[in-house]
Amino acid sequence: MEIRSTVKVADRQALERVLRATGFFNDEELSVALELVSERLAEGEGSHYRFLVAEEGGRVVGYACWGPILGTLASVDLYWIAVDPAEQGKGVGKALLEAAEAQIAGEGRSRVYIETSSRAQYVPTRAFYLRCGYTIVAELEDFYAPGDGKVMFLKVLHPTAQA
Amino acid sequence: MEIRSTVKVADRQALERVLRATGFFNDEELSVALELVSERLAEGEGSHYRFLVAEEGGRVVGYACWGPILGTLASVDLYWIAVDPAEQGKGVGKALLEAAEAQIAGEGRSRVYIETSSRAQYVPTRAFYLRCGYTIVAELEDFYAPGDGKVMFLKVLHPTAQA
Secondary structure (H helix, E strand, C coil), X not given: CEEECCCXXXXXXXXHHHHHHHCCCCHHHHHHHHHHHHHHHHHHHHCCCEEEEEEECXXXXXXXXXXXXXXXXXXXXXXXXXXXXXXXXXXXXHHXXXXXXXXXXXXXXXXXXXEXXXXXXXXXXXXXXXXXXXXXXXXXXXXXXXXEEEEEEEEECCCCCCC | XXXXXXXXXXXXXXXXXXXXXHCCCCHHHHHHHHHHHHHHHHHHHHCCCEEEEEEECCEEEEEEEEEEXXXXXXXXXXXXXXXXXXXXXXXXXXHHHHHHXXXXXXXXXXXXXXXXXXXXXXXXXXXXXXXXXXXXXXXXXXXXXXXXXXXXXXXXXXXXXXX
């Protein structure tokens, strides 16, 4: 598996395929996720959004997307992380997350926040973040909808950058 | 005092004056706040952002700005509420907040979230929200900076709209 930080035009379609394959995202979420890809393609390195794309034998199998939180000194939101279901269980997600954390730390940021749903569908997602060293710092009940709360995770990194 | 939901071009300067007068917002925050005003002026009623502007004798003395949270059924973020310090203590903030809540409920949304800093400077701000019926649902320590956490408030409204 290879992980790259450049985003290519062809990735848009590949990432849509990955996102749809997971079955986790509705049309609105899908559209937001792909907008960020388009924004990154249009703005390049100047974009607010950082990406890592995982490839296996030249085929896109997953990605992570994050960005600094405006108005904070060192906080980052991990917006999206998705892995092709056919490639799950092989450490792709963990490798993406660790590579993202290394890049975040390298940019001098140390607090990685991830938000996810409290619904049963997300039990494996939440278990994954806990396994990767994240802790639950807040739960907002009924945030998304009645019975569908928001769970907020945090991992504090040790910055490797010199300011 | 009058409260209106239309935003005028002249408000941009007046709201900048109010925001600066409070002494609570740095240049980055000011610029974000004014961008939302510009966005609202450009997009009009189609804007994602809702505003209420308070006037006293034709002079702008405060405002509130909020918007629905994407991907949620009924949650709203109250982004900004500011009152000219010369007019504080007269119930302008409370009137703005209650008018905003009435409009939010009228649009069928019921969960109003407000985020503020845990710093000592915001003790009066936090006391204001508690007085207005908000409760603290989460605290993220060191979110903005070391020693500067994020405090999240929530008020659950009773929707008045028929879907």
